[in-house]
Amino acid sequence: MPNLEKNKLEDALEHLKRLPRATPPPELLARIEAGLTMPAAKVIPLGEWRKIVAAALVILSLNATAMAYYLSSQATDTPRTEYAETKLISDYQLYY
Amino acid sequence: MAELSDRELLANMATGDAAALRELYARLADRVYxxxxxHVQVAAEAEEITQDVFTKVWRNAAGFNGDSQVSTWVYRITVNTALTALKKRQRRTFFGALTQANDPPDFQHPNALLEEAEQHRALFAAIYQLPDRQKTAFILSFVEELPRQEVAEVMSTSLKSVESLLMRAKQGLRVALRTEHPYRGKTKQQ
Incomplete structure (x- = not known):
């Protein structure tokens, strides 16, 4: 069995030796020459991307902190405001 | 007029000589393609890679330091570009269809003879499954038939390392070819 496997590979390699190289389509050179006149695409290095992502994360976390602070203060403020309003109304009723 | 060497063509390309590019393309395009x-086993992607390679050669001609043959340098660019294309494809297929991430494309070499077509299809499918470095070492050695020393130079490694990669590649191919056609050459049990 191992010999059969070995022969199969050796056989495939023998066929490979007779396989001519694949050739690109004739119009490819024209496409390459046309592409050379275009400016090279600017590649942003990975390090730059990391800095951009880090900056975005800082901004997001600051916003999240501010949002959390705002929401928690809203939660504590609301009853106090309601209390003040009730007091004002009841005071008003006293003088009515 | 005497024929210019590859290095001279590259030097002319560095000065913007498009005729030098055409001449170098005529010499190396088949090898690159x-x-x-x-590597990628898709004709359209191979064309894109060939285009990328000659664009890189044109733009970096002035930076060629001459410590290897021009063809070795071009092979190195080709291999790196092809492996990058494969990585991109693997990322795409990973997100697109998790189960098909490593399946080889249904590839038939354009110059395979009809009677050998099935054998080549099986071999190239097996080559596709090899790890990147084994795949490159095998393709450069057996498809491109480069001398082992040049393969080592293209891959920026030692001759010993190339031989080791080829040995492992052959082991992998034997296993893959066995599983590809389990009933070839014997009667299937009923």
Whole structure:
């Protein structure tokens, strides 16, 4: 069995030796020459991307902190405001 | 007029000589395309890689330091570009269809004879499954038939390392070819 496997590979390699190289389509050179006149695409290095992502994360976390602070203060403020309003109304009723 | 060497063509390309590019393309395009198509096994992607390679050669001609042959340098660019294309494809297929991430494309070498077509299809499918470095070493050695020393230079490694990669590649191919056609050459049990 191992010999059969070995022969199969050796056989495939023998066929490979007779396989001519694949050739690109004739119009490819024209496409390459046309592409050379275009400016090279600017590649942003990975390090730059990391800095951009880090900056975005800082901004997001600051916003999240501010949002959390705002929401928690809203939660504590609301009853106090309601209390003040009730007091004002009841005071008003006293003088009515 | 005497024929210019590859290095002279490259030097002319560095000065913007498009005729030098055409001449170098005529000499190396088949090698670049064949290496690319053997790696990615999709004709359209191999064309894109060939285009990328000659664009990089044109733009970096002035930076060629001459410590290797021009063809070795071009092979190195080709292999790196092809492996990058394969990585991109693997990322795409990973997000697109998790189960098909490593399946080889249904590739038939354009110059395979009809009677050998099935054998080549099986071999290239097996080559596709090899790890990147084994795949490159095998393609450069057996498809492109480069001398082992040049393969080592293209891959920026030692001759010993190339031989080791080829040995492991052959082991992998034997296993893959066995599983590809389990009933070839014997009667299937009923």
């Amino acid at each position: 064949n290496t690319a198509i053997s």
